[in-house]
C-alpha cells in the first residue's frame with residue numbers, strides 16, 4: 319500500500335500529514351498503527367505525531383492527531399497550524415478563515431500571508447480552557463484544582479491541571495534548565511490522578527508577560543514545543559496570579575504569542591507552520 323505523506327513542523331514540533339478524506343488509509347490499517355510505524359525516529363520516518371485530513375459534515379474539514387505512541391489526542395495546537403497551511407496551499411480549502419472539526423470541538427484558524435500568498439503565520443481560536451477536574455480529567459475532591467499537591471518520587475509538585483481539549487499538568491518552578499525532565503515527565507504523565515494521563519509543562523516565569531517552558535508530552539515524550547501546552551501555561555499563569563492574560567510563551571523550539579481573551583473566554587494563539595518535505599511510502 320502506498321501512502322503520500324507530508325512532513326511539517328510548528329516550532330520544531332513535527333508531524334506527518336496524510337489526506338485520508340476518501341478513507342483509503344483507514345480501510346487498510348488503524349491510524350494509531352500507522353502513527354507508530356511512521357513516527358518512529360529509527361524504524362520509521364520520524365515525527366512527534368500523525369495528522370489526518372478528514373471529511374466533516376459540521377465544519378469545513380476534519381482533523382485528527384495521533385501521538386507517536388499511537389494514542390489519539392483531542393487537540394494539537396502546533397499541528398492545527400500545520401494542517402491549516404497544508405489545506406490552504408494545497409488548495410484543498412482555499413479560504414483564509416476555516417473552521418476545523420477536532421475531537422475536542424470546532425477550532426477556527428485564520429491564515430496570515432505575505433504578498434506572494436504564502437502563509438507566514440496562523441492565528442488559532444483554541445476555544446475556552448476546561449478547568450473542572452472531571453473535564454480534564456483529574457481526580458480531585460473539590461471543583462477547583464489550582465496549584466494542588468502531586469507526589470512524584472521525593473517531589474511534592476504544585477500542579478495546576480488545565481485541559482485545552484487535552485490534559486495538561488502545569489508546574490511552576492524557579493528554574494527549569496537543570497530539571498530531570500525525562501525522569502519527572504513520564505512520572506507525572508502517568509500519575510494515577512490523571513486517569514487519561516497528561517501532558518506536562520515545567521514553567522519558569524520571566525515576567526508577567528513572558529514565561530519559559532519545557533514540555534513532556536503525553537504519548538510523545540520531550541518535544542520542542544506544544545501549542546495546547548502554551549495555552550495551558552498562560553491559563554495557569556493567570557489563575558495563579560503570575561501572568562497577564564497576554565504573554566509570550568518561550569519553548570525550546572521558539573515562541574508563541576498567547577492571549578486568554580476576557581470577553582469570549584477563549585484562548586488565541588499565533589505562530590508559524592513550516593514545510594519540511596513530501597514523500598510517498600510503501601508499507602510492508
Ligand SMILES: N[C@H](CCC[C@H](N)C(=O)O)C(=O)O
Nearest residue numbers: 391394395396484544545546
Ligand atoms: N501529546 C498531546 C497531543 C499533541 C499536542 C501538542 N503537540 C500541541 O501542539 O498541542 C496529547 O496527547 O494530548
